Amino acid sequence: MADDVTPATRWVASSALTRYRLAPNPGPMSLDGTNSYVIARPGSTSVVVVDPGPLDDKHLAELAATGRVELVILTHHHVDHTEAAEEFHRMTGAPVRARDAALCLSADPLDDGERIDAAGVRIEVLATPGHTADSVSLLLPDDGEHGSVLTGDTILGRGTTVLAFPDGRLGDYLDSLRRLEALGPATVLPAHGPVLPDLSAIARAYAAHRGERLDQVRAALERLGPDAAVADVTDAVYTDIDPSVRRAAETSVAAQLDYLRGWA
Known part of the structure; x- marks a missing residue:
């Protein structure tokens, strides 16, 4: 399903049982912004809100206006997902x-x-650690023919996710990708970027990408030595990196070094 954002409202109809409002917090890590999801069966007067996102009055008011907020769920602790949780709880009375x-x-x-x-x-x-230790995904088995999964930052709608080492770890992440792959061709509802089809195929592609990165890190260690610093390996693997995402690249490299050295 195409993500056609209505400019006036920033709302996207993402699946039969969900829609999201694009939060006004774009950036190198958050892409176009955080997708704050509203889950409800058609005709329901109550809703579930996932990842209310940043402290922005208009954004929160729009989310609160969708119905009686029965529950708020946070996919993980990063501030672009959780900053508004306490204020939204105060506004709606909904448990978080x-x-x-x-x-x-x-x-x-x-x-x-x-x-x-x-x-x-x-x-x-579904506990899906790896991006962070506390990451969860949410399976909606009745959402369309194959169901849907809100993947938080475990799978993004564009690009690949960062492993926030040492909180996030590669071994956990690979296990999480295998768990998601087993769910079949469900619709992917990511916390950043557009909705994607076929969770199983995307999880496999993500795992293949991690395998390619591991091969690059192994090759860098062969050249630089087994005790090479994170910064040096990052320079070798990411040869033309944007400074705005340098720190993210280093945390992912650190996670890969930890994984490889743990198996050494």
């Missing part, structure tokens, strides 16, 4: 749930494999 108990408001942490029934929709919680 996340994998990390420190982010929860008037609610318990999310459990891996938990089923949530809210706004007329069945939501299944």
Whole structure:
């Protein structure tokens, strides 16, 4: 499904059971901005909001106006997803749930494999660590022919995600990609970038990309020596990197070095 953002409202109809509002926080890491999802069965007077995003009055007011907010879910702790959580909780009274108990408001942490029934929709919680330790994805098995998955930052609509090492780790991430691949051709509802078809194919492509990067890091270590510094390996692997994403590249390289050295 094409992501045609209505300029006046920034809303996108993303699937049969979801839509999102594009938050006004574009940047090198957030792409066009954070996709703040609203989940509800058609005709439902209540909604679930996922990742309310930045503290922006208009953005939050638009989300709150979609219906009675029954629940707020955070896919992980990064500020572009969570900054507005406390204010949105104050505005709506809705409980806020996340994998990390420190982010929860008037609610318990999310459990891996938990089923949530809210706004007329069945939501299944999948722990998908790797981008961060607390990352979750949300499976909506009844959303269209193959279901859909809100992937947070585990899979993006454009490009590939950063491993926020040491919180995020490559071994966990590869396990998460295998778990997502097993879900088949579900629609991908990412927290940044456009909606994508066929989760299984995209998860395989992401895993292949990580394998290629690992090969590049191995080759760099052969040239630079096994104890090469993160910065030097980053220079060797990312030869023409934009300074705005240099730090992100270094954290991903650090995660790959940790993974390789753990197997050495």
